[in-house]
Structure formats: structure tokens, C-alpha cells
Amino acid sequence: METRAPFVIVGAFVLAAILAVFGFVYWLHNSTGLGARSTYHLQFDGSVPGLLVGAAVLFNGIRVGEVTELKLATDNPRRVNATIAVTADTPVRADTKVGLDFQGLTGVPVVALEGGKQVAASGPVPTLIAEPGAGQSMTQAARDALRRVDSILSENAEPLQDMIANFRTFSDGLARNTGKLDSIVSGLERMTGASTPPPKTVYNLQAAAAPASPGKPLSGQLVIPEPSTVVMFDTQRILVSPPNNSPDFANSQWADTIPRLLQARLIQSFENYDIAHAPLRNADGAEADQQLLIDIRDFQVADGAQPVARIAFSARLLNKQGKLIAARVFSASKPVEKIEPAAVVAAFDAAFADIAREVIAWTVQTL
Secondary structure: OOOOHHHHHHHHHHHHHHHHHHHHHHHHHOOOOOOOEEEEEEEEEOOOOOOOOOOEEEEOOEEEEEEEEEEEOOOOOOEEEEEEEEEOOOOOOOOOEEEEEEEOOOOEEEEEEEOOOOOOOOOOOOOEEOOOOOOOOHHHHHHHHHHHHHHHHHHOHHHHHHHHHHHHHHHHHHHHOHHHHHHHHHHHHHHHOOOOOOOOEEEOOOOOOOOOOOOOOOOOOEEOOOOEOOHHHOOOOOOEEOOOOOHHHHOEEEOOOHHHHHHHHHHHHHHHHOHHHOOEOHHHOOOOOEEEEEEEEEEEEEOOOOOEEEEEEEEEEEOOOOOEEEEEEEEEEEEOOOOOHHHHHHHHHHHHHHHHHHHHHHHHHHO
16 A cells, blocks of 8 residues: 555646646637536528537627537528627527638638627527528528629620710710811810910021041040039020010920030030041940030120120049049020021020030140
């Protein structure tokens, strides 16, 4: 007896530990604890996909119990009977609504109870009938909706085809009568007094002409990036100071913004001088031996007793390593015969021809 006693104690301890573990696991699984329970019977008229014994029971979104039994009704093949156990203080009444809810990404089904208007208990709660379609998942609802849409489209296929044909006929009629529609719109504009603004007159800047005799060729590959300037000169307007608000200048503009126009005409002037070694833009992708950086200082007409068109910019030559080779300020001005766009552009052409020839001669001599 003395030898066997420790084994009895050890066995009892192991058994108690196993029971404690099972009790703890059961308590973790059943968040409502081990207190008093009330049992209710539920009835689902339809399938309950994925619902299992042990599934949670929620009352107004709060877990109060679990499903204890699931079985098919023998008298109705479409019906499912369920039994739930919830905490005794759960206010389940005869008008409590019953449904299924699908939680989480995997759609785990739970029984969802929702309180009704009845406050006090009025005797035993009868079998609670779930709402129609309570077991329908989101996937099944989407299938049913698509099935209904498909049914509507099938039933109305002919009217839809007629409507599409009518749209096609209408669009064809519009295409055939575009000219008449334009006339109608023009007539409406005339009738309402609306006027279409006149189109703008576009003026270009002329590059310097080729010299009478070939000069010293350019050495290396020269690149001319887009000139930098202040916002005032980054425009297509023909600038006059003080500003000229006449309709002639309001309806006139340069072919491009002043920096891009000056860059294009400088490159074209170099091409007229030496097409074989003419400079390129940065966007052309060539490896540059030198760069000619331009910063525009002036490009406008000074209106006064004797109006003049003025062009002024600084030029800097950089080598392949970005080191400054030479720098100079260039300026030219020409008198304007009359303050009108054509005369102003002619004066700018003459001023640019002078300044372009100076830039070419300075660049060739420096390089």
C-alpha cells in the first residue's frame, strides 16, 4: 500500500490537470462563460450555408452564446431547425428577429439576433422563425441580382436593339447635316448678338541670312538649350512698352513663345552660316562639346517719340566640363516706322539679323 500510494496521487493530479485544461479551452471557446443558459429553438426556411454546431450567436452584434444543435425538419425538406444556448439575461422575446450574418474575409456564418419592440417577457418564447432569405450569402445575392438583370435584358432585347438602331439613325442624320447645323448655330449667334472673335495673326521671326562667302567653320559640337528669362518674356504676345491695347496687337502673336522662337532662329542662323557644324538642341540627344547659354533681357518695342524694337540677351559659352569659356552681352535695336504689328515685326527681324551675326562671329572666334 505504501508503494502504490504515490501512483494514485500522481494519477489523480494528471486527471485533474486534464479536466482543468479541457475546462479552460471550453471557457475560451465560449466567451459567455459557464453561467446560466437559456435555450431557444430557431427555424430557417431555406439553406443555412456553412452554419455549424458551435457557431457564435450574436444579439445586436454582441456575442451571447452558440449554436448547440442543427437538424433537418422531417416534415419539410426546405426547413432547418436549430437550437441555441445564450446567457440567461439575453432579452430574447417573441418578436426577436433572426437571421444569419457572414463575418470576416472568409464569410464565417453566425446567428444574428436583433431585438424587437417588446420590452418585458410575456411567457415562454415560441420557436423563432428566421426572416425569408436569412441564409443567403453575399455571393448568392450577387448571383440572384445578375440573374434578374440577365432576365430583364432577355425580355427587353428587342426594344434595346430598336433603341440602339434609333441612336445610330440619329447620329447618321447629324453627320449628314453638319453643314446645316453650323448654319443654324451661326444664325443663333447673329440673332443673339454673339460675335466670334477674329482669328489671331501669327508672325514669325526671320533668321540671319547666309554670309556672302564661307567663313571659319565651327569646331566641336555646340548645343544651344532653351534660353532662360523672366515670366514677362515667356509669352507669345508682341510686347510694347507702355502696353498697346489696340485690337491689332490683341489679335497678333508670335509663332511660339519668345525663348523658344529665339532658340530656333539662332540655331537656324548658325545653320545658314555652317550647316555641317550647326548647333543642336538639348533634346536632340547629341553629346555636347560646348554649350551656348542665353538669358533674355529684353525683347519688346519701346514706344515713344521714335519707337524702337529692342533685343538684348547675355550669352555664356561653357566647355564639356561646364567651365565658363567666355561671356558677353549682346543687344540690338531698330526703329519702328509705325506702331502696328507688321512694322514692329519687320524691325525685330532687322534687329535679330544684326545680333545673330554678332553671336555667330563671337562664337566662331572664341571656339
